Amino acid sequence: MATAEATRPAYTLFYWPIPGRGIFIRSLLAYADVQYDEAPVEEIVRIKSLPFSEQPIPLRGPPFLVDHMSNQALSQMTAVAHYVAMKHNLVPQGDLMKQSLALKVLCDCNDVLGELWRANGSQKLQGEWVLWDQAAWNEFREGAFVDWLKQFEALALKFGCTLDAGFLLGTPNATLADLSAWSLWVTMERCLPALSKVINENAPTVMAICRRLEKDKSELRALQESDSKKWGELYCGGLIEKSIREVIAGGVDGHFHNTPA
Amino acid sequence: MATAEATRPAYTLFYWPIPGRGIFIRSLLAYADVQYDEAPVEEIVRIKSLPFSEQPIPLRGPPFLVDHMSNQALSQMTAVAHYVAMKHNLVPQGDLMKQSLALKVLCDCNDVLGELWRANGSQKLQGEWVLWDQAAWNEFREGAFVDWLKQFEALALKFGCTLDAGFLLGTPNATLADLSAWSLWVTMERCLPALSKVINENAPTVMAICRRLEKDKSELRALQESDSKKWGELYCGGLIEKSIREVIAGGVDGHFHNTPA
Numbered sequence A, B: 001m002a003t004a005e006a007t008r009p010a011y012t013l014f015y016w017p018i019p020g021r022g023i024f025i026r027s028l029l030a031y032a033d034v035q036y037d038e039a040p041v042e043e044i045v046r047i048k049s050l051p052f053s054e055q056p057i058p059l060r061g062p063p064f065l066v067d068h069m070s071n072q073a074l075s076q077m078t079a080v081a082h083y084v085a086m087k088h089n090l091v092p093q094g095d096l097m098k099q100s101l102a103l104k105v106l107c108d109c110n111d112v113l114g115e116l117w118r119a120n121g122s123q124k125l126q127g128e129w130v131l132w133d134q135a136a137w138n139e140f141r142e143g144a145f146v147d148w149l150k151q152f153e154a155l156a157l158k159f160g161c162t163l164d165a166g167f168l169l170g171t172p173n174a175t176l177a178d179l180s181a182w183s184l185w186v187t188m189e190r191c192l193p194a195l196s197k198v199i200n201e202n203a204p205t206v207m208a209i210c211r212r213l214e215k216d217k218s219e220l221r222a223l224q225e226s227d228s229k230k231w232g233e234l235y236c237g238g239l240i241e242k243s244i245r246e247v248i249a250g251g252v253d254g255h256f257h258n259t260p261a
Helices: A003-007 A023-031 A043-048 A077-087 A095-116 A136-142 A144-158 A176-189 A193-202 A206-214 A218-231 A238-250 A254-256 B003-006 B023-031 B043-047 B079-087 B097-117 B134-143 B144-158 B176-191 B193-202 B206-216 B218-231 B238-250 B252-258
Strands: A012-015 A037-040 A064-067 A072-075 B011-014 B035-037 B063-065 B072-075
Touching: A012 A043, A023 A176, A023 A218, A037 A176, A043 A176, A072 A077, A077 A095, A077 A206, A077 B097, A095 A144, A095 B072, A095 B134, A136 A238, A136 A254, A136 B144, A136 B252, A144 A193, A176 A193, A176 A206, A176 A218, A176 B252, A193 A206, A193 A238, A193 B218, A193 B238, A206 A218, A238 A254, A238 B252, A254 B023, B011 B023, B023 B079, B023 B176, B023 B252, B043 B079, B072 B079, B072 B218, B079 B097, B079 B176, B097 B144, B097 B176, B134 B238, B134 B252, B144 B176, B144 B193, B144 B206, B176 B193, B176 B206, B176 B218, B193 B206, B193 B238, B193 B252, B206 B218, B238 B252
Parallel strands: A012 A037, B011 B035
Antiparallel strands: A012 A064, A064 A072, B011 B063, B063 B072
């Protein structure tokens, strides 16, 4: 019993069995070689349904993390990622501006997902959830989506990254910034392969950084492979994912993806 | 000239002349008694329109901040607030978990605004911006909105706050967490006074913390007074603000607000 206690992982991560926003925490833990437990869905649902005063920390929903060393809990993807990255030396060391820039990259990722996932399906209009329609997708796909990719690419170039070397903020090692970019773009590419072309065309340096991260840490590659095996191309789930797949198929990438050259 | 250089504020903040998300940065700078310049709107528009590679940091939009000491720039509200709070000792000292919890509170605030501001007017459906309709507002107002308030209140109570004493994370001094809550709820109350009742009823302890912050720092009260003088009840601007005001007037608070008891 003592041995089992001693080897108990330091954390339990609470997240649905999809990549979603959980991948941003899982990738950090994988890159840092940190073992963690994953809570079963029933336990997440139970906690989510408790009165706020009885939750481990008052929260809206997953991801959230319990640190068993301090017996404290933390919610919000950005905050949890910050905590894990700080604790396991995955932030730019001794440079507050770059630490905040890593948060900026993470927030940018979160905004991309917010736009792609239609505000996480939190909005209704005329009694219906606000999902994608083809016109809105086409406008987003040609506009903001490509802009986001170009913005990430400009950041990589600003800090001296090339196709062959460098990390996103010009640090000597990978940080929260690189792993956030990986979590966003590599997961999107895997789950929505029709978008692979536009991602790689507009952010080739960022994607090269991502490939180097995977080469450096087999745990990261293993994470994608395991997710792929467990959940296939499941991405964010529900009606939103269904609507994303429909408009991609009906838009320029679906056409490209489905039509042999 | 040397004197003018020597007294030049350390920062320039780039944000539209409305409270919006800028108040989260302005409140920290006010509370820390830090002088800063504010960029004119034309300059913000100019930078926002530049190619990403020519922006001070590749960004989507304000708020962003230039630190003149290091000549570096930072975007994303959460990241900028983190930077300013860290630099001016407005985070829980020597306690990483509480520092991350302060970020959680800030992210919660950002999510409340995202929901209230309909994903910041970033979404279209059938060619039109997704704004509020009455049914969606009524559902949000009775559900998620009250839940958010109760969640903030539960956090304050968890860390031992009362109507008379305490700060949001149980710290000896105010931190980013308290100032984020202030920026969210006090600004909302001032700009949308019809919501004052529901805010104070569901989060009395949080609002008591906010009042103590203002009592402690006249600069904070002065910030609200100055905003009020300059911009009246202007909140987030544009079509979103118009639609918020319409559905509040048409909903339970509008009825309450407009009908004398």
